[in-house]
Amino acid sequence: MKIEKILGTNIDLTPAIEAHINKRIAPLSKLVKRLQPASVAVEVGKPSEHHNKGNVFYAEFNADIQGEVFHATAEAEDLYAAIDKVQKEFKRQIVDWRKKQKSVGTRAGRSFKKFLRFGREQD
Numbered sequence: 001m002k003i004e005k006i007l008g009t010n011i012d013l014t015p016a017i018e019a020h021i022n023k024r025i026a027p028l029s030k031l032v033k034r035l036q037p038a039s040v041a042v043e044v045g046k047p048s049e050h051h052n053k054g055n056v057f058y059a060e061f062n063a064d065i066q067g068e069v070f071h072a073t074a075e076a077e078d079l080y081a082a083i084d085k086v087q088k089e090f091k092r093q094i095v096d097w098r099k100k101q102k103s104v105g106t107r108a109g110r111s112f113k114k115f116l117r118f119g120r121e122q123d
Contacts, residue, residue, distance in 0.1 A: 001029035001038045001063070009045030011079070017044065020080055024087040031094050038065045044079060059086040068097065 006013060006021055021042055032038045040063040046056055055075035059082040063070040070093050074085035 001025060001032055001040055001065075004039045004041045007041070007043040007045075009043060010047075010049055011045045013044075017079065020083055024083055028087070028091060028094065031091070031098070032065050035066050039063065044083065055082075057082045059083045061086050061090045063090070065094070070094065070097070 003022070003025060006018060008017070021044070025040060025042075028040075029038075040061055043060040043062075045058065047058060055077060057077070057079040058073060058075045059079070060073045061071070070090065072086050072089040072093060074082050074089060076082035076085055
């Protein structure tokens, strides 16, 4: 999975933040290794400058995997925690999508096998 861009909103992107993002994207790239082209855009930051308490930081992943668009957003008190939360949500979306694709293929194969065995049913 190729990272198209990393955008920092209302914060400065440090090498440590970029390294953490790359660390969290690496396991996701294993999930979509055969599903090329796959690209992801990452946005991290603060929604505004005036927030001091609560969920101050957010992280957002947007990906295009074989024409399918995935989007996940998370907010937390810490930037690294927000990145971790969004990575978990993003992984769940990809795994669910892959399971659905596999079940569709299985159902299609099952109906084709039934057709080969019994032929076309007459109404």
